[in-house]
Amino acid sequence: MIQILQAQERVLELRRLLNHHNYLYYVKDTPEISDESYDALLRELRQLEQEYPSLVIPDSPTMRVGAEPLKAFGVITHRKPLLSLANAFSKAELQAWVKRIEKLLPGEEFTFVCEHKMDGLAVAVTYEDGQLSTGATRGDGVEGENITANLRTIRSLPLSVANQSPEHFEVRGEVFLPKANFEQLNLKRDKAGLPLFANPRNAAAGSLRQLDPRVTAQRPLDIYVYALGWADGSQLPASHWDTMERIKSWGFKLNPYNRHCRSLQEVEQYYDEWLEKRHTLPYEADGVVIKINDLAQQERLGSAAREPRWAIAFKFPAHQATTILKDIGISVGRTGTLNPYAILEPVFVGGVIIRQASLHNEEDIQRKDIRIGDTVVIQRAGDVIPQVVGPVLEKRPHNASVFSIETKLKGADGLSHCPVCNSLIRKSPGEVMYYCPNATCPAQLAEKLEHFVSKSGMDIKGMGEQLAVAFLAEGLVKNVADIYSLEVSQLAARDRMKNKSAVNLIDAINKSRKRPLTNVIFALGIRHVGLESATVLAQNFGTLKALFEADQAQLKIIPGIGDKIAESIITYFTEPQNRETVNRLIQVLETPPVTPDNSTGTDPLAGTEFVITGTLAGMTRQQAWDRITAAGGTYKTDLTKKTRFLVAGQEAGSKLTKAREMGIEILTEDQFIILIEKPVTEPQPRLF
Known part of the structure; x- marks a missing residue:
């Protein structure tokens, strides 16, 4: 009994000392003892707690070394919400x-x-x-x-x-x-x-x-x-x-x-x-x-x-630094675009080592007069995406070379070829980007597959970039329609994929068969057709088959489509491999038809333009867009003079400030839901 009482007294003293020295070292930055002395006190306390387990308490300094691994994170509801800042x-x-x-x-x-x-x-x-x-x-x-x-x-x-x-x-x-x-x-x-x-x-x-x-x-x-x-x-x-x-x-x-x-x-x-x-x-x-x-x-x-x-x-403004532009590489995007990127002498910018950065396109490179060998200014846009701002002209070496995609990709035959599949590259009149026209280009296939299964596309959970590349390499899929022919036995036979994972992936694939038409059209990856254009096309044609059979004249008369998008859609559906893929998708998908938009304007939300910023708590961005279009409204990604409502979610960015300056009505998520469920013609109360 005397021993445990003595141990208890010493444990209390050790905890007092360790908490005191923790406070001095970690909070006040004024340590009174050496690390070795601190460690000796901690070892003594740990030994006493091991000898007398009844003396262990949750707030003991020994608990800071870590408990047993957690089974999984639980959820704690905040008594008072943690708001984000404008x-x-x-x-x-x-x-x-x-x-x-x-x-x-x-x-x-x-x-x-x-x-x-x-x-x-x-x-x-x-x-x-x-x-x-x-x-x-x-x-x-x-x-x-x-x-x-x-x-x-x-x-x-x-x-x-x-x-x-x-x-x-x-x-x-x-x-x-x-x-x-x-x-x-x-x-x-x-x-x-x-x-x-x-x-x-x-x-x-x-x-x-x-x-x-x-x-x-x-x-x-x-x-x-x-x-x-x-x-x-x-x-x-x-x-x-x-x-x-x-x-x-x-x-x-x-x-x-x-x-x-x-x-x-x-x-x-x-x-x-x-x-x-x-x-x-x-x-x-x-x-x-x-x-x-x-x-x-x-x-x-x-x-x-x-x-x-x-x-x-x-x-603060974006982080910037200078480094040497060693070379300019070219990647192939999912729509075949040839995208130049900077290969840099590694440089530390805002806590990150940057080795590559965006260069947008050849026209932008020439406008900024960026040359290979230049010392260039790098910044992390939004402190995230690295970009080349421009050259430091006073440091330009005499042998700095002007960049040209055609020159970079010129072969022995004097013609310029895709760096991945060797097809002859093209550039349409009036366009900035060069592109590879080969629909079977491996670089395009991998990105097309990744785009197709993305959340805004067919939303096939569990099938990301890594699996997309692996399935192509293994010959399991050759185009996006092949996804719907996959079987559990095929996937389970792969290395590192267990039967349960295979079953879950097939379930996700089958669930995607009923994705809305907007998402299906977007998932195809047609050049110039984003979610906004896909929504307009879904509202006007109602089914994938109707869009597939449309001619250029039918497309061009749709507001918001225009010549450029119409030509891109026709070009996509004219390509034999794309025709085969879309025909197969029409057979295997169970996409709910959309009632064509023949609105007369009597709907209170007809033509009402929305923009969403930040993260919505009760729905995804896509679900919000679906509700807007179902109510007769339209959505955009940028604010314009026609924008009537900005829906502001959590961590809303600069669009919120811009909307206030433009006098655009701002809705919380709750107000947005009320408005969509019960459209009104009177302006909503404007929020701060």
């Missing part, structure tokens, strides 16, 4: 946001809190009676993945908090991987022969979503808390800034670069300062988050389109 891309847009706040808070003064928009993973962490209870990802804003075990491994996140904290509360924060830690992690992976992480955010997100928390524990993750989600049983400050100071006193780590700004001018100065110094930050950041400081004002401002009116993200 974006501003210029000072004019930021100023417009402030003016809207002034209109909504007439005569009131307000201040701001500025924070870095860190490139990590948003999480919500709940504490009960001072102990870490649950942790979840943002998810769809309403429900997130339960990653409690993985969050426990982050040493800067307290497992227990000070006594003066509320009885039950939630903090929200950003889990991230510091740049230095990211580089060290990739060095270790490189030495171990493992694939490198693309960037710190991907590494952080992947680490938090490990089914085995022991793997997460080996990743040097960090967290900054940026908000109090909610709290019970405690009197809290009236402002966001003071609330964050209170949270800091409970033992949470806050970003030291946060700033309370008294005016818009101070906000802009903060942005300019960090735009200049962003490269010095120890983590990746893509902008500044600006919040109204007063919490009562935040409450009155509320939210719209799943975005708080009281906050906005002012984004």
